[in-house]
Amino acid sequence: MLKALLDWFNRTSLVLQIIVALILGGLVAWLWPSAAQPVSLLGTLFISALKAVAPILVFLLVMAAISGHRPGQETQIKPVLTLYLIGTLAAACVAVAASALFPSVIHFREMPEVQGVPSEISQVLISVLKSAFDNPVNALLNANYIGILVWAIALGIALRHASASTRTMVDDFGQAITVVIQSVIRLAPLGIFGLVVSTFSSGGLEALKDYAHLLGVLVGCMVFVALVVNPIIVWTQTRRNPYPLVLTCLRESAVTAFFTRSSGANIPVNLALAKKLNLDEHTYSISIPLGATINMAGAAITISVLTLAAAHTLHISVDIPTAILLCVVSAVCACGASGVPGGSLLLIPLACSLFNIPNDVAMYVVGVGYVIGVVQDSTETALNSSTDVLFTAAACRAAERKAGLEVPRI
Template sequence: MTAVSPSPLHRLKSTGLVTQIIIGLIAGIVLAWLAPDLAKSTEFIGKVFVSALKAVAPILVFVLVMASIANHKHGQETHIRPILFLYLLGTFAAAVVAVIASTLFPSSLVLSTQDVAVTAPGGISEVLQSLALSVVDNPVRALMTGNFIGILAWAIGMGIAIRHAGQPTRTVLEDLSNGVTVIVRLVIRFAPLGIFGLVASTLATSGFSALLGYLHLLIVLIGCMLFVALVVNPLIVFWKLRRNPYPLVFTCLRESGITAFFTRSSAANIPVNLELSRRLGLHEDTYSVSIPLGATINMAGAAITITVLTLAAVHTLGIVVDIPTAVLLSVVAAVCACGASGVAGGSLLLIPLACSLFGIPSEIAMQVVAVGFIIGVLQDSAETALNSSTDVLFTAAACLGEEERARGAA
């Protein structure tokens, strides 16, 4: 009796999720090339996928963090402090890389009188005040607007309070967390279809002709991001783990970075990162807090964008930058990046803050923001891929490093 060979559809279903995403990526490119009009109609598929991720992320973070803290056992180490240190170190290192690259390969901009209808913060104090106000935001509004700082604050507070409740209450909360996780996994299973729609519609609608005029600027931006992803981050992970970091680096880039590249939103990629952290075997009490927190403050890509575009404006205007000012710019870019919104284009609105260090008026600074929006189809995608994949990378590095240190001490 001859065995029946499985159908192509069955083979596709049995392949891994990452392979399916790559197939969707290639199919989207081919469709945009062969039938651009048809490819434009797939935009709805991509929008549905991104909207589903954004819809499930706030309630997932709220329930998961609250359940993790409520059921946290006394004496368990969550490794949040080393993760925060890695977040800050990585963001500052990215800003330094951007300063060096912009000095070695200066970019020039064609600044026009184009107006951009956006409002930028007035200073670093305003960014920090905004972060503080986000912490005490109304919980319902925080869930509705995707304010993850506010969601985290309320989830932590509720989790601590429910720790004193009876076991049945904590069991119900854990069951609720498991239920939301099931929904998230279902949404993520549609990632290949969503990526297909995003790629096909983006290439068919935007193309890359508008980017050619800013090719040098894009090369500097994306070159810095690749250098941080493939050199700086691995060095940080090696310092933490004392072993070859690249298997972990490539896993995070492949399974988190690809999805983030096309969703262009760190917030939308939170469910993907939480699922990856679970599959990596990390402690739930740790990653349930560090992943949404990283989507807000771990912004190496944003620090690069702010620094490179600011120094491009500085070079265009013929302003001389000395070493102390360059160091100060790195610090300001890192602080500003921590206040960048976790949505597409969030870092661009913080460029005027960095420009103010050099006395560049807001009218010119907003023109630089306009340039950022023009190249955003690539810049923002690469930035989000770096930001989001680094959230998982540093969480895993800190967790594994601390666990190995504990075993060595034992």
């Protein structure tokens, strides 16, 4: 029996295993809810393993890529960053338009206690700058990916002048940690099984009924961006049918991101997918961890929709210039949102200040965000994280097309 199970595990694709885990997890949560606590340990351990290995993985891969970069060797970092910014701003515009077409009203309950909420955009930018100049050891310990990237790039540039054997050693360390993370990812079906059981047996889904309309607008915007806006952006780069690439990224990145609810924890999954897609390692080793910190289309949607829901609740009129300003503010705030569960919610009061919405009311909105977070935050992270790979692949494919190379089919 065990041998047959191991044989099936070895010859079956990871995606099919994850689908089976999703189905089994839902059945266990429904038929055997008492098993939720022990089974959920599988999900906890899986997320912990991803979070533990991701910082050192990013540090070593980026440092190895920079140190091994030779003069004249092209990367696609600038095009990827441009796509990140365009995608985030487009998502904010979609959210504002959807909120105007389908306005939501919030029925407040209890006032939540939330700490550390920024009051100005300058505070968000200052926080990003502080993260960039963090102590390297502290950055690794706290998974501060902005700080990790800064130190990895700096050391990588310095190591360009090192001996060939030193650069080879750094690259070998990067390959070694890659083997470790591949082993962790192979355990994804077990981890997702535990996460599904924990999510659907917690009873938290009952609380979503009161906010069905608001949640529908949020999720609808994210689905629209994933299946309409992003494919259009990808097509402008590749001039080919974008959906095979879009669906591959959703299938192999968005599913795990949905349940881990952390862009940082999903970095190893995205790096493995980028390698599977045969993308340029010098590009994706930097763009993927960078995207986990600044490519936040889902966060821009959350900030815009919940802010406008508060405005509609208070009967505040929203004119076109203010709506445009909200799009820009939401996109900027989203880039400063932390890649952890609920990171975008703490920036809602800042956006609410555009409409002079009282801070107490803004805090209620944040509380509503935490109530619906079991679906909202999961969907947001799935969009954010899968788009990191999607836009990196689009930029790489565009470069191959312009160079006259044959673009591989998905």
